[in-house]
Amino acid sequence: MLHFTDSLYQWLDTSTLTVVVPTLIVLVHLIPYLLDPHGLRLYPGPFLAKFSDAWLGWVAKNGHRSEVVHKMHLKYGPFVRIAPNHVSIAEPDALAIVYAHGNGALKSRFYDAFVSIRRGVFNTRDRNEHTRKRKIISHIFSQKSVIEFEPQIRHYVGLFITQWDRLCDAAAKGLSGPEGEGGWKGEDGRLWLDCLPWANYLSFDIVGDLAFGAPFGMIEAAKDSALVPRNPKAVMESYGSDAASEVVEIPAVRILNGRGEYSMSMGVLPSWWRPIVRQLPWYKRGQKDVQTLAGIAIMAVARRLATPTDRVDLLSKLKEGRDNDGNPMGREELTAEALTLLIAGSDTTSNSTCAILYHLARNRHVQEKLHQELDEQLGTEDETVANGQQVKRLPYLDACINEALRIHSTSALGLPRVVPEGGLTVLGQFFPEDTVLSVPSYSIHRDTTVWGEDVDNYRPERWFEQDQAAIQKTFNPFSVGPRACVGRNLAFLEVQIIVASIMRRYDIILENPDQPLETREGFLRKPLGCKVGIKRRDIL
Known part of the structure; x- marks a missing residue:
């Protein structure tokens, strides 16, 4: 036996391994391609993508997946093979088929990379479990509930505008300061700042209040900051707030971005790759971001449950929810869903707000037309924040x-x-x-047969001119079907109130009108910044 082991070690010397390992890697990827079990060999796409998930993994890690896949569609056509067993279909009519109710299609293993505390409504792949979760959660986003949440939204938009007014007053005197990320300055009668951090502060404070019962305090502090427990596991295991008293301050927005990029990159890799890849430095940092972000939800829920209240918010409605058997969510499940609300309700709103302000600042004629609608419909009295009833009658907004x-x-x-x-x-x-x-929203939102030849131009008028049936069939900001965004009504109302309130009060220009909006994509496509010049409008 000893002789056999020695012989085996001699055979597996370094020179042998340098031949055997690459050969095995090649065979693992070449054999499935030759066998072609799903009949995908004839679909065009990047050469490496036909054999390995590495192509999509590399593209995802570099932060521009949607743009790269779109270029592949422009090159190869509507059906593109982007991984050995993954075909991207850039056709609007495919939306209603791939994501249809009752077609039996399930979320892929991609979503396993987004699980941290436990599976939530976003990343569960089991149909029955998703149906159970959605039944509990959907009622909290009913139209009645959304109306109940409006005062909290308006309160934080008011705080946001108070901060911008204060900075505008200082900027009018030619002052500058270090407040907020990137600082601010007064020049040419305007306040100059990066509006992305401020959009983050606003969205995090709103969702902190709605999901956890208290804001993060980012607007008032003008700082990316949140508290997490030093020992999240201890907080989960204790049903009081004592374990949550040991906290550390973290940059929550930055952590959220890191978590999104990590999960996106990990999700496109085969399951058997993931334990290996997690050992690489970049992925180790991402894994830490996942754990840190979960700590925010763990501590916030622990503190909230330790202090009974009759306050109406998302967390209280989650606690009231019951499945078909009359059972509520357990504490761990409740925390996981609260984390989902934090991620979905903060990142999407801040990204969208920043992008909208960018395009309005860059297209002055559009901004002027929106100012006119806001003045005509809302009046010129000095009312700081628009309300839900007012934004319903603003079609150009x-x-x-x-x-x-x-x-x-x-x-x-x-x-x-x-x-x-x-x-x-x-x-x-x-x-x-x-x-x-999959059906890429980035690509179908640039389908010239639906949107016209000027698809890359920001032109709101197309929403009144183009074929409305085709537009509604193609427009996909919140996904479609049974796994569509459950909070889309709240999200859209929030953006309506934010944009209406900001644009009614301020005139905004870009620092560099010729500079495109730079982005980086994790799971979500995020702006990297948007420097603007702001001043109070003369009519207010």
């Missing part, structure tokens, strides 16, 4: 918002779905069971 969401969909990538038993036919192409399909 909606067009401005929707046009920005078309160009800058925060969720721009194609959300992957697994073809169910029996296969699925999409636009004349049959795909067998277990094939992964």
Whole structure:
């Protein structure tokens, strides 16, 4: 036996391994391509993507997945193979098929990379479990509930405008200061600052109040800051707030961005790659971001549950929810769903707000037209914050918002779905069971047959001119079908109030009108900054 072991070690010397390991890697990727179990070999796409998930993994890690996949569609056509078992379909008519109610398609293993505390309504892949969770959660986003949340939204928009007014007054005197990320300065009678951090402060404080019962205090501090427990596990195991007293301050927005990029990059890799890849330095940092972000929810929920209150917010409504058997969510599940609300309710709103302000600042004629609608419909009295009833009668505001969401969909990538038993036919192409399909929002939002030849231009008027049926079928900012964003009504009302209130009060220009809005994509497509010049409008 000893002799055999020695012989084995001699055989597995370094020179042998340098041959064997690469050969195995090649075979692992080449054999599935040759066998072609899903019949995808004839679909065009990047050469490496036909053999390995590494191509999509590399593209995702570099932060521009949607743009790169869109270029592949422009090169190869509507059906593009972006991984050995993944076909991207850039056709508006495919939306209603791939994401349809009752088609049996499930979320792919991509979503496993987004699980931290436990599976939530966003990343659960089991149909029955998703139905159970959605039944508990959907009632909190009913129209009645959304109306109940409006005062909190308006309160923080008011705080935001108070801060900008204060800085505008200082800027008018030619002062500058270090407040907020990137600082601010007064020049040419305007306040100059990066509006992205401020959009983050606003959205985090709103969702902190709605989801956890208290804001993070970012608006007042003008700082990316949140508290997390030193020992999240201890907080989860204790049902009081004592364990949450040991806290550290973290940059929550930065952590959220890191978590999104990590999960996105990890999600496109095969399951058997993930334990290996997690050992690389960049992925280790991302894994830490996942754990740190979960700590925010763990501590906030622990503190809230330790202090009974009759306050109406998302967390209280989550606690009241019951499944078909009359059972509420357990504490761990409640915390996981609260974390989902934090991520979905903060990042998407701040990204969208920043993108909308960018396009309005860059397109002065559009801003002037929006100012006119706001003045005519809301009056010129010095009322700081618009309300829900007022924004309902602002069609041009909606067009401005929707046009920005078309160009800058925060969720721009194609959300992957697994073809169910029996296969699925999409636009004349049959795909067998277990094939992964997706429809990229970034690409269908640039379909010239729907939006016109000027798809890259920000032009809200197209929402009144183009074929409305085609637009409604193609526009996909919140996804469609049974897994569509459950909070879309609240999200859109929030953006309406924010944009109406800011644009009614201020005139905004870009620091560099010729500079495109730079972005980086994790799971969501985020602006990297937007420097603008702000001044109070003369009529107010």
